[in-house]
Amino acid sequence: MSKGFKPVVSMGDLDLEPFSQGAHYASSDAGVSEALRLTQLGASYCEVPPGKAACPFHVHHVEDEMFVILEGSGTYRFGDTRYAVAAGDVLGAPRGGPAYAHKLTNTGDTTLRYLAISSRSxxxxxxxxxxxxxxxxxxxxxxxxxxxxxxxxxxxxxxxWEGEDSAD
Structure with a gap:
């Protein structure tokens, strides 16, 4: 085992990195996978303020995602449907096409805290x-x-074939 490595991390000890973009996106995130030296499993701890989302509506074509709501509430847009979500809910985002696109927005009055977990390719x-x-x-x-x-x-x-006319 590497010197100084501890395979246990406390959420309170993670260094949150704040992010914001425009009027609709803001979060503070910490890499759980990095802290635990995981290479095939992605995990981040996220805090999103009221009225914001951490990222736009998107879908991965290779990686599956799962979100575990720890505190707060929000709206989970998945494909053409929106779901009210709250602490204790687990959200799935399978890889695929636009029907699996998703976005989690804090529509509550308090900070939305969740774990974002994914396969990692x-x-x-x-x-x-x-x-x-x-x-x-x-x-x-x-x-x-x-x-x-x-x-x-x-x-x-x-x-x-554009630009592929070379004989080399």
Missing amino acids: DTDVCEYPDSGKFLVASRKSLGFERRFEYIGRKSEGRDY
Whole structure:
């Protein structure tokens, strides 16, 4: 075992990193997987203030996600349906197409606290149905930082053979 590594983490000891973007997105997150040195299972502790969401409506094509609501309440948009959720609820977000797209928004009066848990792959494709965007990303093996990331729109696509006239 590595010197100094402890396979137990307390939520209160995690260093939260605040994030905000525009009027609708804000959260403070901490990497549970990183603290526990997990490489195939993703887990983050998230705190979202009232009226905000941590991320846009999206779906992963490779990774499954699950959210465990610890405190607070919100609305879970899943595909074409919205669900009221509260502490004690467990939410599933299977990988797939737009029918599995999801977004968790704090619609309560207090901070929404939850664990976001996912399978972890070296490469993933994430689709954003509301904006028509997609993200392709890969991670370094056994690492947590991304080594490649591209965000685009389907409408910007190229023909497979474009630029491939080289004889080399």
